[in-house]
Amino acid sequence: MPLDLRRIPLLLLILGLCAALPRHSAAQDGWPGDWQTYWSAGEAFVLLEQRGEAVYGTYQPGDGRITGTTQDGVLRGTWQEAGESGDFVFVLAQDGQSFAGRFGSGDWWNGHRAGIAQQQRPAWWSGATPQATLRSILAAGNDAQYHAREGQVRWIEPLLAYDGPESDSSDHDRRRRALWHILDISTFRLWDAPVPAAEADPGTELHFEIGPAGSGTTYQLIFRLDDAGLWRLVVPPGPILQADLARLIRARGHETLDALEKARAGSPRMVMMDFILGSKDWDGAGGVRALRALDLDHVPRQLRRAEGALMADYLKRSIDRIGYVVWQEIPDDPARPLPYPYYRHPLGEITIAPTDIRDDEGRPVERLWRFSRDTMEALPALYEALERMPLAPGLSAPPPLSQYFATRQAVLEWSGWLQRRALGLEVWQWIGLAGYLLAMALTLALAWRAVRTLGSGSGVLATVVAQLAGPAGLLLAALLFLDASERFGLTLRAFGPVSALSAVLLILAMAALAYRTVSLVFGALMVQAARTSAYTDEIVLSLAQGLLKLLVILGALIACADVVGLPYEGVLTGLGIGGVAVAFAARETVANIIGGAILLSDRPFRKGDMIEAAGTLAVIETVGLRSTRLRTLDDTLMIMPNAQLSDQVISNWGSRRRRKVKMQIQLTYDTPRDRLARFVERLKEIYHKQPDADTDNVTIGITSLGPQSIDIELWGHFKVFTYDAQVTAQQALILDILALAEEIGVAFAFPTHTVHLARPTPETGQDATA
Template sequence: MFRLRTLCLRQGAAALAVLLLYAPRVHAQFGLGGKSAPDTAPTAVSSASPRAAVQDFLKLADAGDWAGAADYLNVPAAERERAPVLARRLKSVIDQRLALDVRDLSPLTSGDTLDGDAAGDRMAVVMSGDGHEEPVRLVRVNGPPVRWVFSQATVGRVDAWFEALGSPWLRERLPNTLMREGPFNVYWWQWIGLGIAVPVLVLLAWLLGALLRSLLGRIARRTVNEWDDVLLENLRGPFRLWSAALAATPLLALLELNPRVDGFLSSATRGLWLIALFWGILRIIRIVQTNLQNAAWETGQAAQARTLVPLMGNFLRVTLAIIAMLVALAQFGYPVGTLLAGLGIGGIAVALAAQKTVEHLFGSVSLAADKAFRVGDWVRAGTTEGEVQRIGLRSTSFRTIDRTVVRVPNGRLADERIETFGERDRILLRTDIDITYATTPEQLEEIRDALEAALRAHPLVWPDAVRVHVVAFTDSAIRLNVVSWFKTTDWNEFLRIRHEMLLQFVRIVRDKGSSFAFPSRTIYHVSQPGMTAPPVDG
């Protein structure tokens, strides 16, 4: 029960997302909001044009003035008394069978002279039961006044078209109340059918998803790899949503909805299918990212995986989002090709506005390609020094020695001088030892040899570069310079080694009979004959 409720919530959220995405289309099709901008410059509509005639007919019909609407029908004299009934039936046919946009009709008094119908205007066609196209035509009455009305042939087919509406089998068995039109020109029995279809759709999605997972699970259990089992488990949600979209098509076909509502719900069904597709791809990206990180951990390349794998995962997600947006726009009916071509013209302004963002994006790609540093490295970049915490698409985060987090844009970071301490193969020990001038040359030689021997005796010293030399005579000391490397990349271990070596240097200097110098100054006082000391105040 809990799984079923979770599935309902997920699919309800997905359906809500589709409805929100398709809101512009709902407004355009059902007139729920503002008017959409026309594709071309507006043309003056003549009051004696086919467009004005159909608009007036629909306005009167919506107001329930069937006698007034009947004036726009060319009714034979024998059918004059049934004119209001025919007008009402024609309105139902238009609502249920025609996806009519009155803006497509001619606004001129002469009508459309290029449609090949010299005697009138073809407004639309209705498919008959045997698959033939039966035109819905308007003809001009020269008056006075000049006006357009539905042709006599069209009026003669209204009864047959009306009898074919809304499933004749149901029409014979359902009460008249359910055969009336409700919101959006949908019959009440169809609204009830939609209400029943939702839980049926959820149940079918659950059953189809379970059946599909069961079949794929049998195949996955026969393989030695575990990634296919993980993939199958993570694709449970996309499978169910895809199953819902698959089952929705035949259910909607049973209801025989009018073209506008059916077109919207068909678009929503395709939207569910696309959401399931992109949702599944996102899950696959996450699984691949996790597997790559685990494999890198087992092979000892975890630091590099922590740097590159999340960066590539984010890049793939952004790319997928762009593709999903383009597909969604195509579903809305927007010309994606024209949009992309328009971006070439407006791309200059977009590039100028987003140049910093693009710069940081390419900076992250450059840092990843050069492998300048990895997550966990201690880095000095410009004035920033710290441990690399995260490398994102826009910026890189450093944890400083003060435990603060500094974020540096990747575009600027790519231009900085980057010093990576994590790339060291050994750590340098360099220090100056100042000995007093009372030390003899022989003692200096013994001290130098003892210091070098102590360094070479350490198990982690780099033997190819151990240097101890007298390098200067300062104001108060003889200076020995000590340089050596130790084969470790662990800074804490190096601190321990340096501590031990410096204490050993102190013992060597003391044992050789010398001492460390400290800043001092010697003043020689010379008294000349005949000079007396100045009196001292007591």
């Protein structure tokens, strides 16, 4: 069968997709690594290696061994521990991160990949003294429980000595967990752990009392020296440990361990944990957790993320130089009456103190432990004093959390002399600040030049440049200033208001740009609307433009108030929305805005309509947010507030479907009857021949005999919409009427008076006047 060349691209695409897909067996053959495993009666940490299809390893506790073979992700083999053994089968999940398993006896045995433990013995691991043993157990346990490095549990087992009869690994696991809970809910200082004599014999025991903070109840730790010179922590039988654990929990006023864990969530220890653990995930949920541990109430809300990153950098780097943090040395009692001073120095303290969170009325609603405000203010000086101190053993330099430390770290790697201090700032800060100020000046200069050159012409481009170049340049300069304040740490020492000022400038620049953009956009829309006869276009655009500009101004003022720490209520009061006196002053403005909305919804007129309101005839020019502009017939500009106009009886002459025409034609009394009748008939014909006449509703006839004339009334309508068209139509009709009168030979009457003079009568001797 010949090959269809048209199918070659399709075949190549299919082959490419198949090559890109992961192979099933390759994804499943990933047994090497550290595994946290568990079954119905216990758990163990398993370390596996693989060569070909052979898999082998060990697990703790119990010093157990595993051997087996794998095929297509299924591991079958045996386990051995203290003379016991059995079969198992493990099935690796598709993602290679977990497995499902089963003992030969039928019990389940599952697991997942654990945090990678140190393969070699850690530098901090030691059993040379009871203090060293306790420190090693706490370091490994805290690493496993709080830092998600479960594999570190392996370094605890060699430091434990199990009392009582021989038991299996499940019993060891339960006892080890109970002992860990006792250690974890207690508060003590490692420095107080017992110091052995210079020459201690194997079997020597030393005791150390610990207990929950604020409870007055203690538990006695027992350390025993083994034949190899290693001080091991004695693990009593399970029932004794469980009874002691329950006793300590009740001493804290709780019945269960879970209830105790929830109760101590707001303690100094948890604050330290929230900060240190949260700072490791600063860009994720951990950042919120770490910021919550810092008292930043004095910092405006909008600046707390940037300021918090800087304070967190100072605090974390200082703590890492003070020493390795052992959680159990920090009290976990939320009801502790006094602040907890973690570190003291002549330049300041690192203190975890309770603070009251208050509602809008100033009443305390919640009590939180946080690193105090005094600590936040002292951190720059403390870090400067600690900067040359090496990191605590086992710690590595943390990545920078703020722009300041990221920039500083990069600069100092390039040249150390830039770290020298001058006039309150380091040399590199002064250099960088000068560069940013120069860039800001150039930005403003370019914006000004663009306005003067490009914006001075005509056309769309000139209009856009004239409107937006200035605010855009100001916005770019504000962004540079804000970036400089964060990157160079200008919020420290004497530069406290700098960050707020930079944020305010940024808000004002954005508001100016938005205000100009609204004017520009609506100006273009108004030009387009003027070309149409649609009713709502220009009025809606006018009202919308005013409303948007008002919202831009209000938003900018509220944002500025938020940045500088002013309450919203004060800003709203200052704007006339709150406060009795100012509210009365602003009620007319609000009424006019509402009046404009009423005019928009009722639609009583359109732009260019002639209306009669308040006894005045005028043409609508513009409907604004506060008032309406009208042009009277004598070309006088009249501005009427929307609230007044919306309350008026408005007669819209521009909305008439037809224009009424009413004429009274007066003929003289000497007009013969036949001519009068013919004039009326011909008048009807002339009216019906008018192109704009409405012939369906017209009345023409003799209505009365007036004092000086015979009155003929013409009452009808013209199908025109404007006043100019009405005048034109009436003019044509009147000219036709004058021509008709001349044709028939009738005369129009006009007001006249006839005076008759008589001769004197013999009887009176006076003239008689009629």
